[in-house]
């Protein structure tokens with residue numbers, strides 16, 4: 458058997474980091490060499506070749522920068538990466554050109570397909586809105602998945618020369634029409650008992666198309682995380698979206 462990939466998990470006592478550590482330990486071709494959480498010195502990442510990062514939006518850029526500075530590839534699941542933060546990371550990666558960083562707003566295969574299908578449908582429908590539902594312990598809204606979906610749809614609509622989504626609302630003091638991401642209305646629900654769910658609703662004259670994905674358990678993200686770990690070294694530089702490793706793009 459070829460040598461195992463040495464992996465560290467940052468955010469290892471969290472919901473996703475804990476699940477990722479278990480998945481790495483269960484994989485024959487991977488070896489877990491380090492678990493880190495808030496307050497730990499990341500040092501040399503326990504000798505890891507690849508770090509998996511699931512923390513919080515404000516901590517993630519520094520953790521990733523620490524790995525990149527040491528030539529450790531990173532698979533990032535943490536959401537909340539703004540364009541500005543991504544740009545800073547691209548600059549850091551220029552100093553470490555063999556290092557790969559994958560930032561994946563969602564690792565579930567069905568979520569990647571949902572985004573791809575929504576992108577495909579976008580130019581055919583006058584109206585579109587996104588509703589995402591997550592557990593109430595989530596700190597960021599809208600979800601990274603919803604923000605990415607809205608970006609993909611917004612870009613596809615622009616490329617097709619579509620007008621803005623129709624909306625006659627002139628009074629909305631409480632924000633009932635939701636947030637706007639790339640011109641697309643996005644609504645976020647936080648409900649005990651849920652994990653991660655999203656519905657993209659399209660409307661055309663006399664018809665509707667709804668694309669829905671549900672993650673009922675965090676194990677749904679693990680095959681994607683492990684694919685990221687296995688492939689990230691072969692993709693130097695920054696990749697946003699696991700779809701680029703799977704040929705879904």
Ligand SMILES: NC(=O)c1ccc[n+]([C@@H]2O[C@H](COP(=O)([O-])OP(=O)(O)OC[C@H]3O[C@@H](n4cnc5c(N)ncnc54)[C@H](O)[C@@H]3O)[C@@H](O)[C@H]2O)c1
Pocket residue numbers: 467468469470471472473474493494495496511512513514516520533534535536537561562563564565597601678
């Ligand atoms: N990409 C995906 O498929 C996917 C799936 C689920 C969750 N997420 C994202 O992953 C992130 C984590 O989600 P979660 O549910 O595991 O959250 P969580 O709160 O359960 O875990 C976060 C962990 O990060 C730790 N942490 C905080 N600051 C840190 C630091 N500076 N260094 C190291 N560790 C630190 C916390 O102590 C905690 O253990 C969120 O941004 C969430 O949106 C992404």
Ligand SMILES: O=C(O)C1=N[C@H](C(=O)O)CCC1
Pocket residue numbers: 536562563591592595599600601602603652653
């Ligand atoms: O549980 C979370 O938090 C999730 N975050 C990601 C997002 O913001 O899109 C992916 C789904 C689960």
